[in-house]
Amino acid sequence: MNDNTPNAGLRGELATLCASVPPADTSAAAAARARLDRLTKPRGSLGQIEALLERLAGATGHVCPTIARPVVLLAAADHGVAAEGVSAYPREVTAQMVHNYLAGGAAINALAANAGARLVVLDAGVDADLPEGPDLPRLGIRRGSGNIAREPAMTDDEALRALLGGAARAGELADAGADLLALGEMGIGNTTPAAAITSAVTGAPPDYTVGRGTGIDDATLARKVAVVAAALARWRSVGAPADGVGLLAQLGGLEIATLAGATLGAAARRVPILLDGYITAAAALAAVALAPTVRDHLIAAHCSAEPGHAIALEHLGLSEAHGAGPLLRLGLRLGEGSGAALAIPLITGATRLMREMATFDEAGVAEG
């Protein structure tokens, strides 16, 4: 059926990458905390922004990191499971929206520009004849994933190649100066694999992890829950592989695997990763399954209207209880990296506070 012969070379390469992801630099985080308490403001008065700055110091290893060259990496792919009628939109919209990104007419174009971020679109497996080129690099692994209700999304070998392809892309972006990697995605039907991965990793049942995506009706919602339940049953029937490769191959999608790899690649370079919505959180779940230290490099841009998103974020440690709650709660459910792009100015603003504010001593202000 599937070519599941694991490629030992690729597996070794992935293991090396995973082992290279550092944990948080706790001394940088502590120094950031100490500096925050000397700046001319009441202690703790910047609330969650202060927690963010401690986290960024831990992730980057710099007390006052500079975030001046953010990049939105938008990976697009098609999903076999769209054939089950789980989306309000036809499958063709994936490719149509890629054209829209290239023409500059989508939400992410406006929001990335507003945030001063570079937008990089990647064809991770769209099932259409898209124009490959510098504006649209192609991963070239396969066109569209399998229908996870009935078959694996891809082979383990394909998942490995998508992971390493994504990591390589993140490495290239880091080489070019990217200091924040915001994740974005497009793929009609892709909240379904996101829900399947979230259920598989967290144990939450499908009726908790499945939501209305782009806006489906009650009947479609019930069908989507059944589809995710079928995918999970199939995953269990093959031994419920919980490592990142098995999860992605059985339940994922090509853009999800690519973004999981990009997450690993960025974390290995100490470039913080800014998650967008539910699908990017699912990619992060797979990355964390491969390298738990990835957690220390993640920032949640927002918590979306998809109910499973909060479940995934909680599992990633990206909640208020962990001092790492999502920066925005605006009921977004667009994807594309739109929520991440909206949050970028909060992050650049936070880092400017650390670099530019005077201390009580410097400014001659009484500490109270």
Next chain:
Amino acid sequence: MNDNTPNAGLRGELATLCASVPPADTSAAAAARARLDRLTKPRGSLGQIEALLERLAGATGHVCPTIARPVVLLAAADHGVAAEGVSAYPREVTAQMVHNYLAGGAAINALAANAGARLVVLDAGVDADLPEGPDLPRLGIRRGSGNIAREPAMTDDEALRALLGGAARAGELADAGADLLALGEMGIGNTTPAAAITSAVTGAPPDYTVGRGTGIDDATLARKVAVVAAALARWRSVGAPADGVGLLAQLGGLEIATLAGATLGAAARRVPILLDGYITAAAALAAVALAPTVRDHLIAAHCSAEPGHAIALEHLGLSEAHGAGPLLRLGLRLGEGSGAALAIPLITGATRLMREMATFDEAGVAEG
């Protein structure tokens, strides 16, 4: 005791200003709603950002408003009530922080720069010898307000002058091209008058409207509740004036009155007003008491850690239930306009979506 002789000329001027504040342009708001549904994204998928865009269209009268020249107006003043020991900081910090703003070392300097906003600092009544000049215009009404626990904050005449002075300042900023007015304030002790105004307007008792401000302990918190209760008792003893002028004169402060006036002035010019924290919400309560149509021009940047802030915002109609909830919930309690500055990029980003996104027809994307 107080010179409460109302100045008929100033009262007339204020009445004219209040009458000139237009209500929302409902046809522009409806056209914005219609355009949002034609843009290449699932309907409603930008959540609260879509509600914001409808609101901005109503406020400005433009379906696709441009917000490219935001201004943070930071009004500073001292408060007689600081003598009651309601703050963690000594009164001198008000002037020290004004020097910090002028030197560029405060949080608002970094955050306004990050947002591409001009920062305008106004001495609305600081009790110190500050250097008046182009960088620090002075209102010149009085140095510091009265202690509201024992006496009015100012006379009605002084409140009128502060209101009209703030409105004139907003008008000048609009003339210079400002297309969004973000409010900021500095004044040691000023969460106390904010709580008093919020209690007076909403009827919420002081133990609901008083919070820890910049970070006071339990004993100080209890004292602060008693101070607000005393101020309210005094306000009732003079007839509980509920008009904006009486509220501000009895319970306010000079920066609060100035910002209330700036709110009226901006609204009259259809320049949307972006509220920051609790003190700016109290200023808006006074402005709305004078001209209810002001409500349609307000945007809540955030909901702070101060418990009374949510009460004030609810009264202003700035809650999720009204489709106008605060954009951020980050546990901020700094003031200065810091939360407003953090929210500005969300607003500029939102307006770019309206102007720059393609419609389904334009992009050749299927509508689902």
